[in-house]
Amino acid sequence: MRAGIAGFRGYSGAELVRWLGRHPWVEPVLLEHRADSADRPRPRGDRGPQRLPCAAEAVQAAGLAVVFLATPADVSMELAPALLGAGARVVDLSGAFRLRTVERYEHWYREKHTQPDLLAEAAYGLPEFCRERIRGARLVANPGCYPTAANLAIRPLLEAGVIDRAAGIVCDAKSGVSGAGRKPSLKTSFCEVTDNFSAYSILKHRHVPEVLLTCGLEESEFSFTAQLLPLDRGILETIYFRTEARSAGELLGIYEKRYAGEPFLRLYEAGQVPDLHSVRHTNYCDIGVTLADGRAVVVAAEDNLVKGAAGQAIQNMNLMLGFPETEGLL
């Protein structure tokens, strides 16, 4: 089978091309939308995957089973209807189809939503919680990088009732720079990022509503800060809450039960936590727990370009096309 990738020059798009190149059943095809950014020099004779124009006819003629949109939200809204019309399933990596309602989208993104029907139709692509809906979906909204780790770390504990919601949940999140995309900007320039660490979008990041929706939290119960690490890839979230659980092991037991059989969730011994090296270039989300008299600290780590983007998108594609969920991802 063949899978198209729009936005293949961006970091998430290039990561999709790399991982799909190792997938046993799927061949990547590059969909040229706008050649706004230079290709890297390639060795002689290395042509890379086939290229097609990103247009309904070409997609239909090539018989692409699925198209990944690694494009900005406005471009995804523009491309999705035609691609779906051409018979392809669509996995969108932007924020365009994640928030269910136009009101919510326009509140958090401060932009008009032009495809309200698709927004209502899209399945949220977090397999650990939405596996069945993803299998049958035409359009999957691949989760944001930050909410993937946050939801995987927080929701099982909320469901088990061990978090003191009144005291609030703090999620202090740190991300590598590739999360900001490949488009040059002062904010992501080498000299601005190296030897630096900075917080942004404090308490108002666009990814917050994905956590509120998935976990069933009120905005006032959840304090989220995004921060930029001087490295290219990786997200680590340090999550604080008050709890009546009496040990880290008790919390780990909840995760263990909830995630039994999940291929991409890994837990650590009580008091041990993952770091970014634990998860770089993998599709795992790793979780560790520390607890001391009523205060818990959960550390969740993932690669923002893999479990936080391209890897999870392929996991969704595997579900949509009926492949084993881990195909090409281990």
Place this chain on the structure above:
Amino acid sequence: MRAGIAGFRGYSGAELVRWLGRHPWVEPVLLEHRADSADRPRPRGDRGPQRLPCAAEAVQAAGLAVVFLATPADVSMELAPALLGAGARVVDLSGAFRLRTVERYEHWYREKHTQPDLLAEAAYGLPEFCRERIRGARLVANPGCYPTAANLAIRPLLEAGVIDRAAGIVCDAKSGVSGAGRKPSLKTSFCEVTDNFSAYSILKHRHVPEVLLTCGLEESEFSFTAQLLPLDRGILETIYFRTEARSAGELLGIYEKRYAGEPFLRLYEAGQVPDLHSVRHTNYCDIGVTLADGRAVVVAAEDNLVKGAAGQAIQNMNLMLGFPETEGLL
């Protein structure tokens, strides 16, 4: 006047030498204790400051007004009595003399304290809160790097009663690698740190009791995580709490009043926060505040080798010797 530096090959010690080299009234002298670590190659003819053995007689003969101990806690306990006996004032940069009681020291450091009298005598060297005691002190315990920023950010708000202590205060702290010292270890090896970010000593870091003591907090009210950034210097702390304050401006007003005239505290406009580039190679602690319905996020940044170590030590020296507090530090 002349100031001795024991441990001048370490990162804090070398920083002291650099800053004292710019001080108009004080000349640094290197005190050779153990030559366990190689000097860097120097240009021809660059001898650097004078060197003396780190012994009571040499210190007395040279008439050193003050000695900085940039040494591990056990070495500081060993050296401090003799140096004080030789008539020098002492500013100790280790944790040896910060915690007031032997019990507290032995609980947090898991080591025996051999100088209980000096521990009781030492003044805690946080000028913004202990200026008068420092002026008259023979022995100053220079604060830990993490507690300096945490105390400066938290205590004024606690004093003003605007923090909901029942819900707890979270301090998510990130530090550059120089904070771990110059002694080679796997943990601080380049390949282990680069492209990585890791949490350590979660909820049990030795610096926690300095915050509890200075702020008057119970351990159960304060959740602290230390984390290692892939950069050499700088600390940024993201501090979360619940509050009845209705705006960031209200919190900023409290800081402004408390820190009026303080030379090394800087505030940002509501909703703006410092990053590490704001404070690198300076003695400032910068503070910014964001607030949204009942949840506040305070970001405090400093250079761990300056306000978090050598700079603050010189600030303390200036107070002890009667120089203007900012001399050599702007």
Place this chain on the structure above:
Amino acid sequence: MRAGIAGFRGYSGAELVRWLGRHPWVEPVLLEHRADSADRPRPRGDRGPQRLPCAAEAVQAAGLAVVFLATPADVSMELAPALLGAGARVVDLSGAFRLRTVERYEHWYREKHTQPDLLAEAAYGLPEFCRERIRGARLVANPGCYPTAANLAIRPLLEAGVIDRAAGIVCDAKSGVSGAGRKPSLKTSFCEVTDNFSAYSILKHRHVPEVLLTCGLEESEFSFTAQLLPLDRGILETIYFRTEARSAGELLGIYEKRYAGEPFLRLYEAGQVPDLHSVRHTNYCDIGVTLADGRAVVVAAEDNLVKGAAGQAIQNMNLMLGFPETEGLL
């Protein structure tokens, strides 16, 4: 088949474990020699490959077809005889068996050689030039990281007679820090390496004789400087010489002819050169050429842990065991 790895905690050893884990016919086994270095925390339930003591009996009982020695030269000299005696083929990644004669070894390494017979017997493991000898060898000396790129870039041009040897060849080499091994040292500490770039072993690096031997150069014809980059992996060598060739294309034609069919050599268009991102985490050595009236600059890049160590070692193993040469390496 099963392959043992001694020194699996080091960077080259760990890289061997990772790549062998993807090899379709070979299963890695960890050989515990000295547990001098801590393992990283692992997720629960992740046991990793089987572990055996690094002893002749265990190796024989387990029927290991090959053992990789990712150990220091003195340890390799100690282990190799017993492992060969136990019936295993050996690929040694240290410098112990690369230089053919005891005199040469002792001149460049300033250490005694205790296994002169094995030194004489060993095949030099650069497949592009020694493929046949490797196939039949019991003991392969895997090349040094620097000489791999240098030899691949220089030898074809020397053979073609286009380099003006009288004017000399300059090889300005830069390497990531993993090349220095995992043992903590001040030289490889994060704070010493970050924001830094430094030259070492100028004109006298231990890897020089491997280039002299493979290329048939006199020491006086070859100026080599090793330099440390602030990054974990990758080697880039900028090679200068005078030539009567009239275009970059002429030099590229020589490479193209010599390396026709070579799976791990890639060339760039005239005037284009690879960077480290071109080769990270691959077994390729990439070569690009620039030329201007009589002066040529060749840039060769590789991943020091892959083509410069573990990848090339597996390439050698594939040859020794009769697998396709690229198995597990693409």
Place this chain on the structure above:
Amino acid sequence: MRAGIAGFRGYSGAELVRWLGRHPWVEPVLLEHRADSADRPRPRGDRGPQRLPCAAEAVQAAGLAVVFLATPADVSMELAPALLGAGARVVDLSGAFRLRTVERYEHWYREKHTQPDLLAEAAYGLPEFCRERIRGARLVANPGCYPTAANLAIRPLLEAGVIDRAAGIVCDAKSGVSGAGRKPSLKTSFCEVTDNFSAYSILKHRHVPEVLLTCGLEESEFSFTAQLLPLDRGILETIYFRTEARSAGELLGIYEKRYAGEPFLRLYEAGQVPDLHSVRHTNYCDIGVTLADGRAVVVAAEDNLVKGAAGQAIQNMNLMLGFPETEGLL
């Protein structure tokens, strides 16, 4: 006295502001030309230096003694005549006025030169070789960052006749990213630079002719490669040549004699060389020499933003205005 800075938001411009802020006799004034780039958030109450429009009248009214142009070459050509007309001396940090003739400029820069008279008039601002011309100049062309180190390392040895010119001189240069300016571009984006090292403008960099002119070399005698290091500031050049000198000491003796009394040149013992940490944030150019039978390797290091830009510009200003040459630079 007051000194204007056009282009104060760029890295060289900001460095000028920082260093001038420490100069005892000169006060910096920011000249607003185009506000194309955002200012960093500042602490409350920190207004920074005075701002004026970058126009002849304002400069004249404010009585600026000197104006620094930290602007692109085309902007410098546009601004210089009016500022000189307003009575200010001008130190230009771009390449606009370095190459003496219009032909040479247009050959290397591939752009039209609009101010041929000023090009002919300008003094080349390398104090170690052009001190007297600088003192009397209205317009100084501050040298490029790469040529500063190259000329300081090469010219004394050429003058002494110890370099075998027929065999050619190789200058393998590595620079931090700030040398490429602050304007966002893919080439200087964090994710493209980190974990990478790349060569560019091989054998045709615009800075080459500055070395040819200052050293009296033919293009065919000088092979220069520029390369990008994953760090913000610092240049290290590894220079190779053949020589009849018999020891590193002999070459060091030549430097020592030529640079006796020079405040910003430092030499190392034979066989020792500087690294980037030796010179970061200083106005020094450090030089070390290694030699082995006929082949010499000279390592020269500087901070590209200081001796390679802002520091040298202030050194030139000191000469032009009659201050001690080291004022504000130690």
